[in-house]
Amino acid sequence: MTALTLSTAAAPGLRADAIVIGVAKGSASGSGKPVVAPGAEAVDQAYDGRLAGLLETLGASGAEGEVTKLPAPAGFKAPLVLAVGLGAEPEKDSSFDGEALRRAAGVAARALTGSKKAAFALPLTDAGDIGAVAEGVVLGAYSFDTYKESAKAPKAKNGKAPLAEAALLGGKPRDAAHKAALARATAVGEELNRARDLINMPPNDLDPAAFAALAQTAAKEHGIKVQVLDEKALAKGGYGGILGVGSGSASAPRLVKLSYTSAKASKHLAFVGKGITYDSGGISLKPAGHNETMKCDMSGAAAVFAAVVAAARLGLEVNVTGWLALAENMPSGSATRPGDVLRMYSGKTVEVLNTDAEGRLVLADALWAASQDAPDAIVDVATLTGAMMLALGSRTFGVMANDEAFRTAVYEAAEEVGEPAWPMPLPEHLRKGMDSTVADIANMGERMGGGLVAGLFLREFVGEGITWAHLDIAGPAFNEGGPFGYTPKGGTGSAVRTLVRLAELTAAGELG
Ligand code: BES
Ligand code: MN
Ligand code: ZN
Numbered sequence: 001m002t003a004l005t006l007s008t009a010a011a012p013g014l015r016a017d018a019i020v021i022g023v024a025k026g027s028a029s030g031s032g033k034p035v036v037a038p039g040a041e042a043v044d045q046a047y048d049g050r051l052a053g054l055l056e057t058l059g060a061s062g063a064e065g066e067v068t069k070l071p072a073p074a075g076f077k078a079p080l081v082l083a084v085g086l087g088a089e090p091e092k093d094s095s096f097d098g099e100a101l102r103r104a105a106g107v108a109a110r111a112l113t114g115s116k117k118a119a120f121a122l123p124l125t126d127a128g129d130i131g132a133v134a135e136g137v138v139l140g141a142y143s144f145d146t147y148k149e150s151a152k153a154p155k156a157k158n159g160k161a162p163l164a165e166a167a168l169l170g171g172k173p174r175d176a177a178h179k180a181a182l183a184r185a186t187a188v189g190e191e192l193n194r195a196r197d198l199i200n201m202p203p204n205d206l207d208p209a210a211f212a213a214l215a216q217t218a219a220k221e222h223g224i225k226v227q228v229l230d231e232k233a234l235a236k237g238g239y240g241g242i243l244g245v246g247s248g249s250a251s252a253p254r255l256v257k258l259s260y261t262s263a264k265a266s267k268h269l270a271f272v273g274k275g276i277t278y279d280s281g282g283i284s285l286k287p288a289g290h291n292e293t294m295k296c297d298m299s300g301a302a303a304v305f306a307a308v309v310a311a312a313r314l315g316l317e318v319n320v321t322g323w324l325a326l327a328e329n330m331p332s333g334s335a336t337r338p339g340d341v342l343r344m345y346s347g348k349t350v351e352v353l354n355t356d357a358e359g360r361l362v363l364a365d366a367l368w369a370a371s372q373d374a375p376d377a378i379v380d381v382a383t384l385t386g387a388m389m390l391a392l393g394s395r396t397f398g399v400m401a402n403d404e405a406f407r408t409a410v411y412e413a414a415e416e417v418g419e420p421a422w423p424m425p426l427p428e429h430l431r432k433g434m435d436s437t438v439a440d441i442a443n444m445g446e447r448m449g450g451g452l453v454a455g456l457f458l459r460e461f462v463g464e465g466i467t468w469a470h471l472d473i474a475g476p477a478f479n480e481g482g483p484f485g486y487t488p489k490g491g492t493g494s495a496v497r498t499l500v501r502l503a504e505l506t507a508a509g510e511l512g
Helices: 041-046 051-057 098-111 127-140 176-200 208-221 231-237 240-246 294-314 359-371 386-392 404-417 428-434 450-459 496-507
Strands: 003-007 018-025 034-036 067-071 080-088 117-121 165-169 225-229 254-260 268-279 319-329 341-343 349-351 377-382 397-401 421-423 467-472
Touching (some): 003 127, 041 051, 051 067, 127 165, 127 176, 176 208, 208 254, 208 268, 231 240, 240 341, 240 359, 268 294, 268 496, 294 496, 359 377, 397 404, 397 450, 404 467, 450 467
Parallel strands (some): 003 165, 117 165, 377 467, 397 421
Antiparallel strands (some): 067 080, 254 319
């Protein structure tokens, strides 16, 4: 992981591989040309105030994601100045928003892969900005090379190590708020990267038992209580949903309960994650073209795991329970068939009409289990439906809830931390599509509005009177395109920051 420090040093004397500065798109009412962002004054002075002009000559516009490299001015200890685009220049008397800084820092960190140390001279106005830049660096520097033997060879071409060290200029090492922002960004960023590692791990190495074992080890390190229900315990407890989904696999399912408790807590939040370590579709097998990325179907569980560990590392004054519903969905002679009826942990029966609608089955059992502790609120996270991807695209997750105020709170928390999200409804009329002739409910309903149908199914397994929200992260969980901002290719760690923010807001008494 990239080591972060705060530094009051001046740019010219800094020993580093690069100085990162910001460049913005000048307002149309102004020059319309690229403008150097605050924080880079000393650098601009060393170029005799010609930096903006030099950048323009080099083709820079200040657009988001843009990287322009130029040789550092004479007398600088660092050889390179790296200008990163921040997008539109803010209005007069306002500053760059946190997400613009986070993305720019991420782009710079990625562009500096292979470098040892960089100094970030970006526009920082408060501790929040320091947190944003720090988070952007830790997240942008991420890479997953565990399985690249070629990258480990001494002179390998692609074997560039992530940026090792980042100094944030303008941050005060003795300022309590600045230090706290850096510590928070480090904890959240590192745990989010841990979630990405889990998502990127190939499914032959990360089966339910392996995931549970990793959770057990990490949780113990951070004083989190762990309980793992294996297939025998699940059978004894009557977890028909999780067992039904896992029955086709040679790797048995698990239900993991992580309990972080604070002596100062007055509220209790439960997070529930869909953890299908591989979703082949089961007997309702997915066609080729739809299963290549299905190792990502445990992204919800990875997010929940990361959020609980982050809450513990931050010592948040709230009790947080994480539930990881882990199973592998495979076809075999022992697999659940379309037509089978499962008796769920809640006692309800479900007719399985499509074995590829497996996420709602494992979540149903975990939601009911979570409800037994009567938490103040439950939030589940799942790569649940292709329909949500069709509705919101690949960068935005849908938020559904049984309480409108809570849905708004979750959506606003997501927005605050820079995670695109959108509120979605749970239209009552879609419930009857799941009526079953043989069981209490079927696991499939109308095709239209499939993401909402899945949400309505889950709602039936939330304990009476408990506030609940459901995040369908099928779109943003796994980035099949190129990297952008601080988001790499592959597992993204979607929803981790929203969950952590919800825990913070609950601890502060600002939620529920
Ligand atoms: N894991 C998939 C949803 C998914 C699709 C996640 C694409 C990420 C990318 C889920 O288990 C699934 O297969 N859902 C079905 C439900 C349908 C059978 C009712 C779907 O969306 O097609
Ligand atoms: Mn499926
Ligand atoms: Zn699935």
